[in-house]
Amino acid sequence: MTIAATDEAVHVRAPGKINLFLRVGALEDDGYHDLATAYQAVSLYEDVRAWPADEITVEFVGPVDTSGLPTGPTNLAVRAAKLLARTAGVPGGVHLQISKQVPIAGGMGGGSADAAATLVACDALWGTALPREELHRLAAQLGADVPFALAGGTAIGTGRGDRLSPALATGSFHWVLVPADHGLSTPAVYRELDVLREEWVAEGVDAFAPGAAPDGPPAVDAEVLQALRAGDPARLGASLQNDLQFAAVRLAPGLQDVLDLGESVGALAGMVSGSGPTLAFLAPDAESAIELQVGLSAARHMALHVHGPVPGARIVHG
Template sequence: MSVTVRVPAKVNVQLAVGAARPDGFHDLANVFLAVGLYDEVTVTPSADGLRITCEGPDAGQVPLDRTNLAARAALLLADRYGRSADVHIHIAKDIPVAGGMAGGSADGAGALLACDTLWETDASREELLDICAELGSDVPFSLVGGAALGTGRGERLTPLETGGTFHWVFAMASRGLSTPAVFREFDRLAEGRHVPEPVASQELIAALAKGDADTLAATVTNDLQPAALSLFPELAGTLATGREAGALAALVSGSGPTTAFLVRDPESAAAVQRALAASGTCRSVRTASGPAPGATVTGR
């Protein structure tokens, strides 16, 4: 028997970042929106121990050892519930790797839900969310999807209402950016300055609830964007190209380097996609809309 789980990517429509904490993490006001780009994680009992395989355009960049978040999820769940982690985990990867769209986190949440279903652990939602938080700050959101405000290091979630569909274009960059390196650059750029407590924008939350793309476009912010641009200056050209092609808003997705363009409708998405593809400023371009559901069992 196998279990397959589909898990979405995310874009951060607000990412307010506080000062570095003593543990090295940063407090956030992190407004997540799940979007319809998916990884699929399939787990099957295995006679030769824990094994990982991966297919997809970025598969070569995905670690196939126990550092893979999907493997770590299986091991943590097996340890807590006294099961054997002898499973074959296959990842069909469509979310860009090291792109700031929570691809690894998606696989962690997907493997957790798939193993939980396979092993019939009866773990509660809270217990699963707890394991997700142990795996990484973005992993709980990958499990729940939709839209949510993440506080603490982003792992404490409050679901948010969405009153419509938001259309996006994503431009994948020619190389990745390391999330810790972008946070370190944020700290370097903030040196000698007061960093305010991160606060969620009520105007932005209301725009999500109303499905109002114009107000959302006027209120999206990403405090990591200057740091991502400092490490990857070419991204400024990609952002400008999308804006000129009619995007309502252009921003770096999370820690980058994927850039995200909020557009009014699928026609505008196609025009922005064409302009970005023709510009030569990115590796590939995708369209997707949100909110998308969180990790979902699609086959067993």
């Protein structure tokens, strides 16, 4: 008997991500930016369970406040299920239950993880058995971060971030995450970066200054790749960069205080994750990460110890 012929749920777990490096190209005529980013999947997960149903529906559970999330056709997991159904000619539906752990609108790709997990869960539930390459093609249609949530590990993303190349990372890197009590709109952060760059040009700021638009296609610094290959947290900490951090901090100035605090209590480096406002602090090792977590918690910040890289969306048995 196949899974699709039973009433059992398919359980898929997909990771959130940190952008270890994010270089944003100039604003293009179509309103988008080319990116060069180094992704790392970390051990903060979204859990998606899928049951056979007549229609495609979704509900949320878990500790994260999901009251503001849509459950209709604009929900990314619902869109993923509908896209797979259309592609594979599946007439049935699915009921999705998503247990959220990744901060909402926090720059860690939680919605993208939901979509990636949904593709894997529905593929198993419906018995469509699509090749992994086809699932990646569908993932790219849903959003720039969805293919990486499917792949996991550590990877370089170019274009809109969806053209992936695996990157070798030796060992495990330990992070302490500080979610904010509010979200930031990704489009708003990109718009703010464009405004900032216009101001910097008017002020005569050096075009090679951090955050300035690159002269040509953006690229990931070779030092990041070398640090990952060497498994060297200190070297990686010295090469972390996120162009969007300048915009995120201007939109939410309090983030800078937390970044300064984290580095004062033991972080090798701190940065805004993606478009923010979640902050990611790199620690030398697991023991140091626990000490850093305690230090940030003592200052009344929620602090989560995670590690990476971890695999992408996978079926969980048992």
